Amino acid sequence: MGQSDYSKNGEARNATDETPSARDILVCIQDERLAFKKRYPCSRSLLRQNSKYFDRLLDPDKFEEGRRIEQELHERAAGNGLAHEKPLPTITVSDLPLLFERPSRANESDLAEILTLFLRMLHGVQVSWPFSGIKEFRSLEFLARLAIIADFFSAPDILHGFVRKVHNNERAAYNGLFGMKNKVPETVVRQQLLIGILLSFSPWIWSGSNYLICKGSGHWSQSSQEDTRSDDGQVAWNMLPNGIEEELFARRQYVLQTISSIQSHFVGLYSSKLIQCKKGYANSTECDSFQLGEMIKFFTRKGSLQMRDMYMQQEAEIYNGDMRDLIARLKECPKYQIDSYHQHCGARTRILPILEALQNFPDYGICMSCWQTDRTKESWLDNPSGGYWTFLSRGSQFGPNCDHNGQSKRMYTAETRNWTSF
Known part of the structure; x- marks a missing residue:
């Protein structure tokens, strides 16, 4: 997406659904690390249906935000012909996970692309592989960031089938890429592993973990496993979640x-x-x-x-x-x-x-x-x-x-x- 895809107030134009009438709320997403702020027109029902995060947040029986949105929608509906003159109810999300190793304003357009694609998928819009309009579309990095966002919004199911298609379509390429005789950048292996972990996709977890244990990692300390446990300020693939990072380190030592x-x-x-x-x-x-x-x-x-x-108790x-x-x-x-x-x-x-x-x-x-x-x-x-x-x-x-x-x-x-x- 380019700059023309947004209005002057930062609202995404037709970013999530090809049927504008289905969009009844605005999701304002902010990231202070990138000075990022964009509003995406969305369907409340589809958000709740496909994301546990939004289902909880927009539940009028559980959260004040949900009750406020419910009330504003009722007021818009009661306005009859004047409803279109009232602004769409807005809900704000400002605690996004870290997606970039060195966050800066230069990443703003990348984040916009990731969020736009994710929300389109959340609204049931078919997405093809390779990603249309995405630079270096075959990079696992974009898919890894998309998986992090899907995990954050508790919506991994929308990517399960998609990643399986990617795996099947690119099976020969991936089997060759992650062959033990090849030298693959560690970041690429970690991104593949992270996608597998977040989406419970076994083939990528097996091949990625086997490869990393065999080849080693620049992130692992030479002296202590405890050094692998600090994940402050790290993008998710540099500190794999769910105890996987520590497990891989331990297996290599064994x-x-x-x-x-x-x-x-x-x-x-x-x-x-x-x-x-x-x-x-x-x-x-x-x-x-x-x-x-x-x-x-x-x-x-x-x-x-x-x-x-x-006698000197030297560490090997x-x-x-x-x-x-x-x-x-x-x-x-x-x-x-x-x-x-x-x-x-x-x-x-x-x-x-x-x-x-x-x-x-x-x-x-x-x-x-x-x-x-x-x-x-x-x-x-x-x-x-x-x-x-x-x-x-x-x-x-x-x-x-x-x-x-x-x-x-x-x-x-x-x-x-x-x-x-x-």
């Missing part, structure tokens, strides 16, 4: 701990009194010592193992890269031999099946249906499995279904893991 435990497990095996050498020769003890030293050198060189001074730096890259680096572990007689004595042949299982089944994303059915059971943060977990055989504990979520959770959140029972 995955990192799991990968770290593989290294710790084999370092512990080769430094124990139990002989790991396969040959049983007289120099088997020397073979184990050799393998232990080479293993520690390899892990340290790859940056996946850090030696800490227990948390890995903030791609989880799949980390696994790929560990798979480069060479076949170390103390001499030509000691083949397959090292950790490589024992670690590879484990790393390949994790690489082939890296799913740690959130299943929204499981989350909504029983969040306590689904959450890794609030309800870790704990206990003892054993790796049985290559890939046998993984499968592409909801039960897989429980299997993954048991492995990643176990207190102790045995990686060599097979």
Whole structure:
């Protein structure tokens, strides 16, 4: 919409409905952060029908605003032929959520477009994808802001079908975009995730959460989960709602701990009194010592193992890269031999099946249906499995279904893991 779509007093012209007679009230929307103020002609009945927010606000039995609007409409109706000379009853909304990371007057036209489109959809006007007249119409950013507004006005249903159509029409593009091998800007992933959360759209929640856990986030602290809990002055996709932000952070930490435990497990095996050498020769003890030293050198060189001074209580730096890259680096572990007689004595042949299982089944994303059915059971943060977990055989504990979520959770959140029972 351009400047000509508004009258001099800021009232939107034909912004919400193609049948002017249906508009019997004005909704004045203000945002002081943007110096924004616009009035939109609307249908009271359609607002109440499609938005729980407006249904409560305009209820004459619950709120003074609703009683005032009801009375003014009665007075207009009683005015007979003079009704059109009286101004439409006006209701004001001034507590909009934050939609822009750095709000300024430059965002005024963007907000006007978002509100106009939302109110048109609220009035049953069909909207096509791509959005007509919207710059960079394929950007998820506009859709994310639209979802925030729909959530604020308690009207997510008007976007459910629309987002499903977008997903179906752009399935190939989105599947390619969010493939694990691609480097997608984190903001785009977060916007997709937010839309999924606000509209309960499982496909985008699953792919977005899986991607973010695997790739990491610039918003997450390297030292404390508590740092993720401050959402003051942040746009919604930078601090995902409903406990999702904290859950994703926790899941990534559990995955990192799991990968770290593989290294710790084999370092512990080769430094124990139990002989790991396969040959049983007289120099088997020397073979184990050799393998232990080479293993520690390899892990340290790859940056996946850090030696800490227990007396200084130093905190290890948390890995903030791609989880799949980390696994790929560990798979480069060479076949170390103390001499030509000691083949397959090292950790490589024992670690590879484990790393390949994790690489082939890296799913740690959130299943929204499981989350909504029983969040306590689904959450890794609030309800870790704990206990003892054993790796049985290559890939046998993984499968592409909801039960897989429980299997993954048991492995990643176990207190102790045995990686060599097979």
